[in-house]
Amino acid sequence: MAEDTCLAGKLYRADGVKEFAMNILFLAHRIPYPPDKGDKIRAYNEIKYFAAHHTVDVCCLLDDPADEKYIEPLSKMCRRLEVVKINAVLKKALSLSSLLNPKVSCTEIYFYDTRLQKAVNRLIAENTYDLIFIYCSSMDKYVRRVKNVPAVIDFVDIDSDKWMQYAKHAPFPKNIVFKIEGQKLARLEHAIAERVKASFLVTEKEVEFFGGNQTVHSVPNGIDTVFFDPAKTPADPKLQSERYVEFTGAMDYFPNEDGVVFFCEEILPHIHKTDPDLKFYIVGRNPTDKVKALASDHVVVTGGVTDIRPYIKYAQLAVTPLRMARGIQNKILEAAAMGQAVVTTSQAHEGLAFEPGRDIIVEDDPKRFAQAVVGLLNNPEKRSEIASSALKMLKKHYSWEANLSVMDSIIRSSFSK
Structure with missing residues (x-):
């Protein structure tokens, strides 16, 4: 001593x-x-x-x-x-x-x-x-x-x-x-x-x-794994009945705006070729006019919500298609804590301890990003493996x-x- x-x-x-x-x-x-x-x-x-x-x-x-x-x-x-x-x-x-x-x-x-x-x-x-x-x-x-x-x-x-x-x-x-x-x-x-x-x-x-x-x-x-716990998340029958992938974030933040526009314009069309009914939920407050303009039958812009957890819980998976990013993306940690598999870009993945292919899927090319999403949607077992592995890494490092x-x-x- x-x-x-x-x-x-x-x-x-x-x-x-x-x-x-x-x-x-x-x-x-x-x-x-x-x-x-x-x-x-x-x-x-x-x-x-x-x-x-x-x-x-x-x-x-x-x-x-x-x-x-x-x-x-x-x-x-x-x-x-x-x-x-x-x-x-x-x-x-x-x-x-x-x-x-x-x-x-x-x-x-x-x-x-x-x-x-x-x-x-x-x-x-x-x-x-x-x-x-x-x-x-x-x-x-x-x-x-x-x-x-x-x-x-x-x-x-x-x-x-x-x-x-x-x-x-x-x-x-x-x-x-x-x-x-x-x-x-x-x-x-x-x-x-x-x-x-x-x-x-x-x-x-x-x-x-x-x-x-x-x-x-x-x-x-x-990450607060006590709060971000799917077992403690309020039920939402409407969301539970939907089939969608989700993105969460402040929607007046330029990298988030750019990311969802990129997803809607360059990735989602490829997904809809094989999965035409899949929806994309953009969840976050203060959506810009550019984000609001993305709303359609297959794109839901929620604006601010009182609790983001149900939107994450009931999604098929989470996407973070950011082309500009620094640091650790909290949205990825939150999705992992909620038991979701995540498809992301190399920019958004940078700095994370998650191993690509094991804990998370990383793709930058729009077509390959879309293929990764479709692949996980069609393979629930693989989706579950990635989500489970990510949760273990989350508890160890975050x-x-x-x-x-x-x-x-x-x-x-x-x-x-």
């Missing part, structure tokens, strides 16, 4: 690793509740974990009026909560001014608000924090000049590379704007990584892609408690460096 010593009133082991309950200031770019989409799911679980082991104050922005009702339940998870509401339309317009400034990104302008800055300054003045936890690069500006409190950042994904991917698929002149945004964010991300004690990404591949810094670590996402305890240990160790 390492001998303990006391430094500045805090407990250290002889190896320099702190072992104490920290006071944490957690900064999030959006209200991390409910855990119903990628960035919210990870932030929610981090706050939940830290609140169980430490003391957490949360500062965040709210850019969707529909999320106002979630302020109260989030406030019960932390000691103090500061939420600043912003006008998304106005912010998007203001963020265009970044085109005239070679040093500031559109993302930084969108997520910066002087009212939240004042709230952050006040909390830092009134409290003694052991750690500032920055969730996403857009929140760094609020604490960039704070020198007396150590900070770490969870980049989650490499946002700069996302914008570069968008640029490849966007028409002129959007592709130029997206490329410039990607370049600005890349400079910002590396500057932050050099300044903070530790940085986190979702996958080891992203850490390798980011490169150049030994303080960048991978901490995978997890526990929030286990993964976030690793993050906690890395943070503690970083204090001694």
